[in-house]
Amino acid sequence: AQTVTQSQPEMSVQEAETVTLSCTYDTSESDYYLFWYKQPPSRQMILVIRQEAYKQQNATENRFSVNFQKAAKSFSLKISDSQLGDAAMYFCAYRSGNTNAGKSTFGDGTTLTVKP
Amino acid sequence: DTGVSQDPRHKITKRGQNVTFRCDPISEHNRLYWYRQTLGQGPEFLTYFQNEAQLEKSRLLSDRFSAERPKGSFSTLEIQRTEQGDSAMYLCASSSYGYTFGSGTRLTVV
Numbered sequence: 001a002q003t004v005t006q007s008q009p010e011m012s013v014q015e016a017e018t019v020t021l022s023c024t025y026d027t028s029e030s031d032y033y034l035f036w037y038k039q040p041p042s043r044q045m046i047l048v049i050r051q052e053a054y055k056q057q058n059a060t061e062n063r064f065s066v067n068f069q070k071a072a073k074s075f076s077l078k079i080s081d082s083q084l085g086d087a088a089m090y091f092c093a094y095r096s097g098n099t100n101a102g103k104s105t106f107g108d109g110t111t112l113t114v115k116p
Numbered sequence: 117d118t119g120v121s122q123d124p125r126h127k128i129t130k131r132g133q134n135v136t137f138r139c140d141p142i143s144e145h146n147r148l149y150w151y152r153q154t155l156g157q158g159p160e161f162l163t164y165f166q167n168e169a170q171l172e173k174s175r176l177l178s179d180r181f182s183a184e185r186p187k188g189s190f191s192t193l194e195i196q197r198t199e200q201g202d203s204a205m206y207l208c209a210s211s212s213y214g215y216t217f218g219s220g221t222r223l224t225v226v
Contacts, residue, residue: 004158035214045159045207047214091158102147102172104215106158 002027002094006107013082014115020067021077021110023092031097034068034075035104040088048090051075053097079112087114120218122208128224129198136194137221141210148191149215150183151207152176159207165191198225 003026013019025034032053039045051059051068058066063080079086089111095104121140129135141148146167151159162181163173167188180198185191195202203225209215 033214037215037217044219045215045217047216050214093158102149102164102166103161103174105161108156108158 002029002032002096002105004092004094004105004107006090006092006110008110009108010111010113012113012115013079013086015082015084017082018078018080019082019112021079021090021092021112023075023077023107025073025075025092025094025105027073027094027096029096029098033095033097034066035093035095036064036066036075036077037091037093037106038086038088039091039109040085045091049077082114084114084116087112120208120210120216122206122218122221124221125219126222126224128226131200131225132197134194134196135198135223136192137206137208137223138190138192139208139218140190141208142216143189145210145212145216146188147211148185149209149211150191150193151209153205153207153220154203162193162206195223198223200225 005024034051036048037045038048049061065078067076089109091109092107093104123138149164150162153159163183165185180196183193205220205222207220208218
């Protein structure tokens with residue numbers, strides 16, 4: 001079974017600085033997807049960024065980028081120029097590339113605090 | 117289409133009562149998922165549908181839980197004979213690439 005581990009329960013960053021959230025996963029599959037989701041307090045979870053395992057290039061979405069290390073099974077999220085609105089719980093998630101596989105496996109999250 | 121809608125947002129029920137939640141997914145998405153999230157934890161998979169077919173159900177889901185998706189549109193999740201351990205946020209998501217989540221239904225069993 002796949003597992004996702006987020007080893008940092010809490011992180012903090014100064015506004016305008018850069019922070020990196022860690023995620024490792026365990027799988028025997030070669031084809032899969034990895035995601036980072038953001039869940040602000042009392043608000044719904046939204047997709048931040050997605051990485052296909054077959055792509056060597058790291059995904060980037062504006063201030064958000066990932067460092068995908070397939071051999072190490074590591075998938076970290078870098079937030080550049082942090083803003084107060086980035087404060088949230090961040091979840092890393094894994095989904096099999098098998099088209100019949102539907103579910104995602106989530107880590108337990110990292111709570112990010114942004115200090116003004 | 118304004119996204120994934122869940123109703124109700126909050127539900128307080130007495131132990132032993134039955135509750136039913138509704139989810140309306142994004143109409144173009146044929147896959148619909150139910151997850152449960154407790155405080156400080158990541159979402160746990162419960163079940164998912166492709167169109168009207170329920171393709172997978174978690175072993176975490178006891179016989180008290182049932183989900184339906186008639187005609188492949190909205191879905192309902194019913195919990196019978198609720199227990200205090202059922203208190204959680206129940207999240208619905210539909211997907212194309214990644215998930216689009218609803219706002220969730222927070223269930224409190226007293």
